[in-house]
Amino acid sequence: MSKKFDFIAIGRAAIDLNAVEYNRPMEETHTFSKYVGGSPANIAIGAAKLGMKVGFIGKLSEDQHGHYIKSYLEDSNVDTGGVVFDKDGHKSGLAFTEIRSPEECSILMYRDEVADLFLTPEEVSEEYLKNTEALVVSGTALAQSPSREAILKAVALAKDNDIKIIFELDYRPYTWKNPEEVAVYYSLVARESSVVIGTRDEFDMMENLKDGNDHASADYLFNYEPELVIIKHGVKGSYAFEKNGKTHRGYAYKSDVLKTFGAGDSYAAAFITALSHGKPVDEALKYGSASAAIVVSKHSSSDAMPNLEEIEALIEKQSESYGK
Amino acid sequence: MSKKFDFIAIGRAAIDLNAVEYNRPMEETHTFSKYVGGSPANIAIGAAKLGMKVGFIGKLSEDQHGHYIKSYLEDSNVDTGGVVFDKDGHKSGLAFTEIRSPEECSILMYRDEVADLFLTPEEVSEEYLKNTEALVVSGTALAQSPSREAILKAVALAKDNDIKIIFELDYRPYTWKNPEEVAVYYSLVARESSVVIGTRDEFDMMENLKDGNDHASADYLFNYEPELVIIKHGVKGSYAFEKNGKTHRGYAYKSDVLKTFGAGDSYAAAFITALSHGKPVDEALKYGSASAAIVVSKHSSSDAMPNLEEIEALIEKQSESYGK
Amino acid sequence: MSKKFDFIAIGRAAIDLNAVEYNRPMEETHTFSKYVGGSPANIAIGAAKLGMKVGFIGKLSEDQHGHYIKSYLEDSNVDTGGVVFDKDGHKSGLAFTEIRSPEECSILMYRDEVADLFLTPEEVSEEYLKNTEALVVSGTALAQSPSREAILKAVALAKDNDIKIIFELDYRPYTWKNPEEVAVYYSLVARESSVVIGTRDEFDMMENLKDGNDHASADYLFNYEPELVIIKHGVKGSYAFEKNGKTHRGYAYKSDVLKTFGAGDSYAAAFITALSHGKPVDEALKYGSASAAIVVSKHSSSDAMPNLEEIEALIEKQSESYGK
């Protein structure tokens, strides 16, 4: 009998404030639209839109922004049974975006003392986790205590209960104290995960080196738990390494790009969904790329998540040009 | 020969994000408009609009928000010779407002580790201060180090150079560690000031008691430097105490209220301007009240600051009903 | 070919200031004698005295106390190739002891911002670690960053290099922020260790419960790496559980007790040494107990560590009364 959730995502849910006026610097932007943001929240919302049964563990600000996030998750069919509110006045993280041009999108982050980083180990419930096949961990949640320990506890509980761990590296430099800490905690969780997904830069942070080698990265992890390692190289596409030795390359689909943010989260949502539906790895890579191509052409990250039909239509439409 | 500035304001300049949609909770507000905010910035902008020669000392975030604030101050004829940018990544303070109804306006503040509180003593220049007749100190800037020490240094330099100090208590509970600190630093600066302006609640914070007595508050301060003490009682109006024993009462003007925030800053801007123009205290109280009545009927705090003609027109128009 | 070190201990080395005058409260003690202290330093010194080849990784204060500790380690034949000095002014931890009576010995600790807790991951050298058969980890070093990450890195390097981990729980309440953190990091390292040693109270801290069961504690760990689990019950003796199902009980030897501190470290030093010499587990338990019995009869923890002859003489002498 299958479990209640295909996966539970753990980590931050935050607020995006996207420039309403395009093609100008933020100094000249006077109006901002509010959306839910944050990598694991976006992945959860995106996968729910694709029909997955998804739960969420995270801490929200006890204020108007936090209440909005919770409502939005629920309206998106993401179960909020693992969501708690911060009682100490910590605020939701914010991301102000400016959209100067498709190539130039800068983000102004408010991440000091944000509520999501105050999730405590005791707020991670083994009962809730027992309902899931997989746990999607976002690396940013490892950046500070007590969220760091909450994640480590969730990982330990996942091991104790034979729950598969999917680790999205999701490295953001702010909030981390130094690169050594990144390397220690990223490699600790990666060694315990079944699937590890990240950009080449993120793998370099995990290995505390520059210009690392994809094969070496995957081979190191295959000494431990991982069975599937995805390393992304932006517009050049991505590589998937399987423990059995198989390697796959994924390519980017063409898109009418409005802005670049949101691409990684939509990629992860669709890739994980396709894998969960039993698609082979090379097919799942297409789902990830197609989903990313759709989101970068739209204004938000969460609201813009495509449904299965849109993704499959894009894959079908660009089947001839894919990889060329 | 008169000095370059009528006054220099010192303290925070921040960002207000005001709900574009009215009469609803913030959870249901999807768009926000950006303005400059922060009490001493508002006072400086308001007074400049009334024709005063005004300078500003403060620290801004080195990002899109900080650059916007600096431009706005300059466009408002506030001299930014005392403005510095934060080199350590601290952000601008934010205030999200919701406007449920004229009586219900809540504000969601982002004030953790904000740039304005990182102004250092060495960033306060004696040369710049020597250009001014008066220094307007905002109490919030005393809440944390190093801004606290920057203010104490500015106060000491003002004493050394016979510059009159006007102290706007401007108490905001967030950012202060405990009431004892408020009392220590507020009374320290108040004892050195010529003019002290605040609400009854703010005087109570300064005196670390409840339900204090206006006369006792003024008499205590008259043992030290203060010559004029203004204690505000909201819609009931305000009282002005002079060291020579005279007492004046000010009344509120009628207004078509949209929201209540911004009232105190516009009051201070107009009151200080009137005093500086040589108006008697009871007349200056009218300018303060009229300015406040205008700002509460409009959408922002800074942009909505009235000019002299508007204030004087209101005083003229409501001259019969004033105080009744 | 055997490696250079039988084991490397990692963690704190500190200063003990032991009351020179006995049988009185510390308020009335006027003179203190200085010794090296700190659990992993004591274990290293104790084992070196028993003929083991021992290295040490830790951070010392760059002052008279730190220099003294380094010299003492070297004079005790502990290799200090992994020792670094703190460049930021952090001090050595201190433990003032009073000896009111054999039953009443209180310790006054100075552990705020101490140098040993500032060991960084980059100060843990893989080259140095490659020289050892085993790594002895002291739980206290997990209490704070960056020492915590230094330990986690050492543990990861040990796994990568097939180095056996011996985990001495060594729980001290000061310096830990809350019990949840203890549980997270203790269980994380315990699951990766071959040998886990602690008191019942310490296992309870690791499991975040009260009055835990020895068999359950051992069985849980046997799902992961551990092969040998030692749980100590003070004067009632200790239990050793082997992954193969065997269980052993150790007993306390009689002693002319002067003070109780130092017992655990001398126990660990002798137990690890005996195991390393190929003694069976039940025999190694006797070495631990005998060593502890000797140290509690003497004035210091480090200086008082016995040699093999003393331990074996005690075992021989009390062979008839042992366990009765």
Place this chain on the structure above:
Amino acid sequence: MSKKFDFIAIGRAAIDLNAVEYNRPMEETHTFSKYVGGSPANIAIGAAKLGMKVGFIGKLSEDQHGHYIKSYLEDSNVDTGGVVFDKDGHKSGLAFTEIRSPEECSILMYRDEVADLFLTPEEVSEEYLKNTEALVVSGTALAQSPSREAILKAVALAKDNDIKIIFELDYRPYTWKNPEEVAVYYSLVARESSVVIGTRDEFDMMENLKDGNDHASADYLFNYEPELVIIKHGVKGSYAFEKNGKTHRGYAYKSDVLKTFGAGDSYAAAFITALSHGKPVDEALKYGSASAAIVVSKHSSSDAMPNLEEIEALIEKQSESYGK
């Protein structure tokens, strides 16, 4: 009618651990003797020994060291009505001394998170202060919050109650965050004090400059409250400036120096006592110098404080060589 206390000292009381073995570096010192230390505690003890009626305000560790300090103060006839114990586990400050030679005495300080710096404003009682003629403020107590605010409150209460403030600059670099803070708070308290005592280096810290001029320092302060300014130049002696324009020079007495620490505190104790007894300033300088000459020839700072007869005997004995 005279008040209960000639003066109340406010600030730290700590533990000195003086090397029992002389003429060697601390690394080779194995035994330490315990004494009460800390500048304001030493001044209080020293003055009480000279017959002054003295009170003390400060915070002690709730442990064996704190209890010892309180008993010692009481045994020295210092009233401890203003002493409170820290309830949050903060420890007493420590000073380990080594005595390599009369010229080389280094001190190893433990001053992180020490109890004395946690004195709060609400622990400073106006009722207790009303009992005193004068308040002796030690500059080190201004280094950190909340002790800083406790001192500022005590200074404000002293002004409100016409209590004379004597400010001993007592600058110690550790515990201060940066020189700008020193300058801000030192000059703030100095401007409110009647008597300011410090070394030339300490006045330079207060003025945030190098190689300042004694006359300029005194003249600046005479714009505010101070009536007497003492600037010490080590073995070259000291200068006393009076607001009425008189200047006095003090000289050092010959002494059989064992170590240099403790000199400043004993100087202050005797100088303040002599002034309080109505001695003229030039005579009081002799008392200060004589007291310092005696303490530097002995092993401790507090225990070694001389009585009046010893001081006057030395002044008498060296009357011919004084100043030559």
